[in-house]
Amino acid sequence: MERKPLSRPYNCVQLILEDVPGGGTVAKIDFKTSSTVLKEGALLSADNNGIYHLTKTAKVWANAASGDTSLKIYKEHEFQAGNFLINTAKTGTSRTILSVDEESSYSYDELTLSGPLNVALSAGAIVVEVSASGVSGPNVTLKYPPTTVGISDNPVDLLKANTGCGLLIRGRINEELMPYAVDDTLKVLLPLIRFVSNI
Numbered sequence: 001m002e003r004k005p006l007s008r009p010y011n012c013v014q015l016i017l018e019d020v021p022g023g024g025t026v027a028k029i030d031f032k033t034s035s036t037v038l039k040e041g042a043l044l045s046a047d048n049n050g051i052y053h054l055t056k057t058a059k060v061w062a063n064a065a066s067g068d069t070s071l072k073i074y075k076e077h078e079f080q081a082g083n084f085l086i087n088t089a090k091t092g093t094s095r096t097i098l099s100v101d102e103e104s105s106y107s108y109d110e111l112t113l114s115g116p117l118n119v120a121l122s123a124g125a126i127v128v129e130v131s132a133s134g135v136s137g138p139n140v141t142l143k144y145p146p147t148t149v150g151i152s153d154n155p156v157d158l159l160k161a162n163t164g165c166g167l168l169i170r171g172r173i174n175e176e177l178m179p180y181a182v183d184d185t186l187k188v189l190l191p192l193i194r195f196v197s198n199i
Contacts, residue, residue: 011040011174011177012040012041012173012174012177012178012179013040013041013149013151013152013168013171013172013173014171014172014173014174014196015171015172016151016168016171017170017171017172018168018169018170018171018192019151019166019167019168019169019171020148020166020167020169023151023164023165023166023167024044024046024050024051024052024148024164024165024167025050025051025052025162025163025164026038026044026051026052026053026054026150026162026163026164026165027047027051027052027053027054027162028156028157028158028160028161028162028163030053030054030056030078031054031078031156031158032078032079032080032100032102033158034102035078035156035158036155036156036157037153037154037155037156038150038153038154038155038156038163038165039150039153039179039180040150040151040152040153040179041149041150041173041177041178041179041180042054042055042149042150042179042180043055043057043146043149043180043182043186043190044144044146044147044148044149044150044167045144045145045146045147045148046147046148047144051162052148052167053143053144054078054144055128055129055142055144055145055146055186056077056078056079056083056085056128056129056143056144056180057077057088057126057127057128057129057180057181057182057186058073058074058076058077058079058085058126058127058180058181059073059074059076059124059125059126059181060072060073060074060121060122060123060124060125060126060127061073061074061107061108061123062108062123063120063121063122063123064117064120064121065117065120066116066117066118066119066120067116067117068116068117069112069113069115069116069117070110070111070112070113071110071111071113071117071121071127072105072108072109072110072111073108073109073110073111073127074108074109074181075102075107075108075109076179076180076181077109077180077181078180079097079100079109079111079129080097080100081097081098081099081100082096082097083096083097083129083143084096084097084129084130084131084132084133084143085097085111085127085128085129085130086127086128086130086135086136086140087119087121087125087126087127087128088125088126088127088128088183088185088186089125089185090136090137090138090140091119091136091137092117092118092119092121092136093115093118093134093135093136094130094132094133094134094135094136094140095113095114095115095117095133095134096113096114096115096133097111097112097113097114098112098113098114099111099112100112114133115134118136126181126182126183126185126186128142128186129142129143129144130142130143131143145189146186146189146190147189147190148167148168148169148190149167149168149173149190149193150165150166150167150168151165151166151167151168152165152166168193169192169193170192170193171192171193171194172193172194172195172196173193173194173195173196174196174197174198175195175196175197176197176198182195
C-alpha cells in the first residue's frame with residue numbers, strides 16, 4: 001500500500017515525507033529529573049548501538065560577560081550537571097556544568113560553570129552540548145550531532161525503560177513550535193528537513 005505524506009498544520013512536525021520505520025528508542029539518561037515528556041520536534045542523534053540521544057541546546061536568557069562563571073538560560077532545555085557546553089559559533093571554550101538551579105526563578109535556569117566564560121554571550125545566543133570541556137574552535141565536536149527529529153510527544157519515566165518515538169528524516173517543521181532552541185549551525189546538519197515559520 002502506498003504511504004501518503006502526512007500533513008499536520010498545527011503541529012511542530014507539519015509534513016512527513018520520510019521517517020524511520022518502527023521509530024526508535026531514546027536514552028532516558030539524557031533527560032533532567034524534572035522532565036516527563038520527550039517533546040515533538042526534539043533534535044535526536046543516532047548512536048552506534050542504535051539508541052538515540054537528545055541534541056541538547058538552550059537559549060541564553062541574559063547577556064553574560066567574558067569572565068562570568070554562571071549562565072542564565074531559558075527553561076526549555078535538558079542540560080544537567082556534568083554536561084559540557086559551548087556557544088554554537090564555537091568562539092568560546094567549552095565548560096562543564098557544575099550545577100543547574102531550576103528553582104530560584106520562574107523565567108530562567110542558572111548554570112554554574114567549571115570555569116569563566118572567555119567570550120561574552122548575548123541574550124538569544126544558543127549553546128549546545130559537546131563532547132569535552134576546555135576545547136574550542138575546530139577541536140569542538142558535538143556530543144550528539146542531530147540526524148533526525150522526534151515526530152510526537154512521548155512520556156518519559158526515568159524509573160522505567162528508555163522512551164520510544166517516531167523519527168522524522170525528511171519533511172517540514174515549524175521552527176517557531178520547536179521545543180528547544182535551534183539555529184542555522186544545527187539546521188544545516190539536517191539537510192532533508194525544511195524549517196519554516198508562520199504557515
